[in-house]
Amino acid sequence: MGKYVSVRGWLECDESTINEVKKIRNDFTATYNEGLLGEDKLELYQSGWTFPEKQINWTAYVFYGADIREYHLDFMKKQLSEMANIQDITGYFLIDDHDGDYHLCWQIYENKFIESEQENIVFNK
């Protein structure tokens, strides 16, 4: 069955790029199908995306937060990797689980998706 992992973080967009993020989110909700994610689960996980009602000064922060099945991490990774291609987008996500098997950090910067181990994190010990 696979355990659950927590995925949460944000993307930093502006007025125009936020729509590109939304489009990729919608495309993944509508078309992603590698046999692993049922339609209900797909919609549940995709409901973890939050788009700001209004932008406060320059940055539009798009958030994601959900506890998902371990074997759906690849789905999130693919989705975020696609979003990493958007111009000037940056992002930061932490991924972990209760057993301590995962302590990952995903960062999006200069159109790259960068995975590393977490450092300096106390809040989820």
Place this chain on the structure above:
Amino acid sequence: MGKYVSVRGWLECDESTINEVKKIRNDFTATYNEGLLGEDKLELYQSGWTFPEKQINWTAYVFYGADIREYHLDFMKKQLSEMANIQDITGYFLIDDHDGDYHLCWQIYENKFIESEQENIVFNK
């Protein structure tokens, strides 16, 4: 005037504690007054809070994201320090600015508000 700093991150709540967070947010919106924040600005900054429409599995992720005046950082810190008193709440926020003067990490864990320098962050270089 003071420069702008970006404050973004999340709190991890459950069905009951999310309402305690909301209450503190509302109290700060209604009553905070140390002469620095005009009513319009206060409401603008407080609109950076996002509460999930529904909880996905166990955790209710409450997000905050806004670019705020440097001299309003104390307001956010006080608000989050108060939220840190909520039982079993955890939180993680990154704070920085374009000039590179701020590279802060705020974590909430075991009812403590912990400020440290950021480590391992590439996305906002």
